[in-house]
Amino acid sequence: MAAFAGAFVSVQPRPRLLRQSLATTSIPSLKSLSFSNRGGRLTSQHLPLRSRVSCAAKPETVEKVCAIVKKQLALPEDSAITGESKFAALGADSLDTVEIVMGLEEEFGINVEEESAQSIATVQDAADLIEKLIENKDA
CATH class of the missing domain: 1.10.1200.10 (ACP-like)
Structure with missing residues (x-):
């Protein structure tokens, strides 16, 4: 079971690059990955991102x-x-x-x-x- 939560990501001048890298990152045997941003949209500020990875059983x-x-x-x-x-x-x-x-x-x-x-x-x-x-x- 893999899990992580409460991570903070610093988004500097290029938030589009962050979205691209998140979309193209591959994690072997990952069954579920969700990202949520309470700020609504990415800006060039420090935004708290709450991330959760879960591997749910059948x-x-x-x-x-x-x-x-x-x-x-x-x-x-x-x-x-x-x-x-x-x-x-x-x-x-x-x-x-x-x-x-x-x-x-x-x-x-x-x-x-x-x-x-x-x-x-x-x-x-x-x-x-x-x-x-x-x-x-x-x-």
Whole structure:
């Protein structure tokens, strides 16, 4: 999962060149890139640009992760779980999280390292990690 935010870009006399370079910059395996400018238009001043890069997992992966989380936490079928759902908010403690990771490993045929498992806080985090591990496994 790649992410960065809160960057400031200094746009000096040639804002058109900045737009050109942003439009032609290539980042391998990038699935989504968005730029927003609260100032409305580029000028020759320092403009705060809020940039966000996200690599979202496939919807099918997120759905499978949701199903595993529901099963491991014994949540009702009608529970609303989305990619943004945090395990802690769903009532998961550290043991539950370990069991969820074990269920994910079994379902997807992957091995999640302890360091990576500790960085999982949401369903989306888990789905993104799964796709990354599957991609590395297939490479």
